[in-house]
Amino acid sequence: xxxxxxxxxxxxxxxxxxxxxxxxxxxxxxxxxxxxxxxxxxxxxxxxxxxxxxxxxxxxxxxxxxxxxxxxxxxxxxxxxxxxxxxxxxxxxxxxxxxxxxxxxxxxxxxxxxxxxxxxxxxxxxxxxxxxxxxxxxxxxxxxxxxxxxxxxxxxxxxxxxxxxxxxxxxxxxxxxxxxxxxxxxxxxxxxxxxxxxxxxxxxxxxxxxxxxxxxxxxxxxxxxxxxxxxxxxxxxxxxxxxxxxxxxxxxxxxxxxxxxxxxxxxxxxxxxxxxxxxxxxxxxxxxxxxxxxxxxxxxxxxxxxxxxxxxxxxxxxxxxxxxxxxxxxxxxxxxxxxxxxxxxxxxxxxxxxxxxxxxxxxxxxxxxxxxxxxxxxxxxxxxxxxxxxxxxxxxxxxxxxxxxx
Numbered sequence: 001x002x003x004x005x006x007x008x009x010x011x012x013x014x015x016x017x018x019x020x021x022x023x024x025x026x027x028x029x030x031x032x033x034x035x036x037x038x039x040x041x042x043x044x045x046x047x048x049x050x051x052x053x054x055x056x057x058x059x060x061x062x063x064x065x066x067x068x069x070x071x072x073x074x075x076x077x078x079x080x081x082x083x084x085x086x087x088x089x090x091x092x093x094x095x096x097x098x099x100x101x102x103x104x105x106x107x108x109x110x111x112x113x114x115x116x117x118x119x120x121x122x123x124x125x126x127x128x129x130x131x132x133x134x135x136x137x138x139x140x141x142x143x144x145x146x147x148x149x150x151x152x153x154x155x156x157x158x159x160x161x162x163x164x165x166x167x168x169x170x171x172x173x174x175x176x177x178x179x180x181x182x183x184x185x186x187x188x189x190x191x192x193x194x195x196x197x198x199x200x201x202x203x204x205x206x207x208x209x210x211x212x213x214x215x216x217x218x219x220x221x222x223x224x225x226x227x228x229x230x231x232x233x234x235x236x237x238x239x240x241x242x243x244x245x246x247x248x249x250x251x252x253x254x255x256x257x258x259x260x261x262x263x264x265x266x267x268x269x270x271x272x273x274x275x276x277x278x279x280x281x282x283x284x285x286x287x288x289x290x291x292x293x294x295x296x297x298x299x300x301x302x303x304x305x306x307x308x309x310x311x312x313x314x315x316x317x318x319x320x321x322x323x324x325x326x327x328x329x330x331x332x333x334x335x336x337x338x339x340x341x342x343x344x345x346x347x348x349x350x351x352x353x354x355x356x357x358x359x360x361x362x363x364x365x366x367x368x369x370x371x372x373x374x375x376x377x378x379x380x381x382x383x384x385x386x387x388x389x390x391x392x393x394x395x396x397x398x399x400x401x402x403x404x405x406x
Contacts, residue, residue, distance in 0.1 A: 032240055034345050036373050039389060043375070046387050047242035054248065067155040068251075069124040077129045082383065087136050094172040097165050098150035100128050101180065102139035113144040113216075113403055114182035116173055116202075118166050120193025120377070122224075122252030124154045131192075133383030137396060138190075142403040145182050147173050151198075158258045160321050166198045167205055174212045184213035186406050190399070192379055193244075193348070194256075196223025200324040200355075207334040216406055217337045219399055222376055225351040226325040227253065227317040228277070229285050231270045233299035234349035241345050244376035249347060257322065259313045271304040272314050278303075281326050289357050290350055325355050332358055337365040339402040341395055343374025369398045 031047055033040040053075055057068030066074075083089060090101045104112070115138060119131040128150040139146040151165035170189065177184050191199035196219075203218045229235075239246040246268070254261040266272050278285075287301060320327045338359055342352035352368075359366050371378070374391045382392040 031242060034241065037345060037375060038373055038391075042387060042389070043242055046381075050243060069154045069255075072125045073127055073153075076125065077127055081129060081132050082136075084136050084140055087139050089132075089136070094169045097169045097172075098128065099169055100132070100135065100148040100150070102135050102146040102148070103180070104139060104143055104145075111181055111183035111186075113142065113186040113188060113406060114173070114177060114180065115139075115142070115144050115146045115188045115190050115219075115403070116166075116170050116199075117146055117148045118151070118189070118191035118195035118198040118202075119148065120191065120195040120221075120224075120380075121153070122194050122249070123158070123162055123256040124252050126153075126193075126195075126380075130380060134192075134379060134396070137382065138399065138403075141396070142400045144188075144403060145180050147180075154252075154255050159256050159316070160319075162194070163198055163201050163321055167202055170202050170206070171212065174206075177213065186216050187213055188217045188219060188403060188406070189215055190219035190221070191223065192221035193376065194224050194252075196220040197225050197324060199223070200225060201321050203335055204320070204324055204327050204331050207331060215336050217339065217402070218335065219339045219341075219402065220352065220355070221341045221379055221395065221399075222343050222346050222348055222374075223340075223351060223355075224348055225355050226285065226323040227257065228273060228281065228323055228326070229270065230268050231301065232350040233287065233290060233295045233297075235347045236299055237297045238345050238347045238349070238376075241347070241375060244347050246347070257314070257316050259316070263307075263310045263314060266307045266310045267314065269302065269304045271307045272310040273317075274306040274311060277318065284326060284358055285354060290353050294350070294353065325351060325358070329362060333362040333364065335359065335364050337367075337406070339367040339369070339399065341369045341371065341398065343371045343376060343378060343391075345374065346376040348376060367402055369395070371395065 031044060033043055037043060053072045054068060057071035060066050060071050061068045086105050088103045088105050092099060117135050119126045128148050131148060135146045135148045149166050149169040151162040153162060174187065189199040189202050199218050199220060200223065203215055206212060206215055250261060250264040263272060317323055340352050340356050342349050356366060356368055371391050378389050379392050379395050381387050381389045382396060
C-alpha cells in the first residue's frame, strides 16, 4: 500500500514540476517587458508567479475542484495582513456586503474626508485583503476615513452584481457619515481597474440623488470604462504585457459579462458590433480622440463585417453600467471633479484617455496623471516588499495630493 502511495506522490511531484517548468519556459523567457519599465526581472518573476496561479487554477477548474478565480483569491489572501499602528481597521457588513473601515487613530473633532474604495481584479481576482495596504496607506497619508467594499465576484456572481453591491454599500455609507466622522462635503469614490469602472458607474447613478450627500470627487486608477472597442491603440500595443495580457483579459471579460469565450477572436477584430453602433459612439470612442503620441508604438485600425450571432450574445457591452464611458452628455456633464491615473503599458490606457477627453469637453474639472513606466495593476505592488515598483508610490502620492486639495 505504501508503495502505491509513494508512486502517486512521485507522479504528483513530477506533474507539479512539469507544470512549473512549462510556465517558466513559456512565460519568463518570452514575455515582452518594455525597456521603459524599470526592474524587468522583477516583473518577469511576478508575471510568472501569477501565470502559475492561473495555470493551476485552470487545472483545478477542469478537475472540478474549484474555479480558477476562487483558487487565485485563496492564494492571494493567504499572507497575513500588516497593520499600521496609526490606523484603526474595523471589519463589518452593510447588510450582507462585507466592508473594511480604515480610520486615522489620532482622535480629532474635525470631520475628515471619506473615501469609498472599490478594488480591481476583473471580477475574478482581488479582494479586501489584496488592497488592504493601499487602503491603509491612503487613510494614513491623506488623513481620511476609507471604506473598502468587498463585493461579490466570479464564478457565482457576474455583471451587474458587483456594481449593485458597491452601489448599495456606498448609499449605506453616505447615509451614516456622522457615525464615522466624515465630512459630507468631501466624499470621494475611488477604484482601480474594474473598481475604477465601478466608481464611475456609482458616480453616474448618484448624480440625481438629492436625498444623499453629493459625491465631491471620483478617482479612477487605470480604470476599465468601456467594453465595446478592443482595437484601441493601447490594446494593440500592450495586449501581451504583464499583468493584464489578452488571454486573462478575455477570460475576465467573457466570464464577468457571461458570454462564451469562443467569441474572443471576433471581439478582438471588432466584428461583434454592427456599423450603426460604431457610428453612434464614434464621437466618443473614435481613435481621433486619442492624441497621436499614444499611437507611435503601433496602431492599425482593422474593421471587419459584423458577426450577427456574436452581436446577439455580447450586446450587453452597450449597457452603460458595463461601459460608463458611453453615458449620455447630460449625465457625464454633472459628474464631480475627477482624478484619472493612466499607465503607458496598460491595455486599458486608452479608456482613461477617452474618458478624460469627454470630461474636459463637458467642462468637468479634471486632474490627469500619466505613468510613463506604469503597467496595469502596478498599484497593488505598493506593499509587496521585493515586488514593489516605485511607480506605485508615485500613484499613491498623486492620490493623496489630490484628496488633500479638495
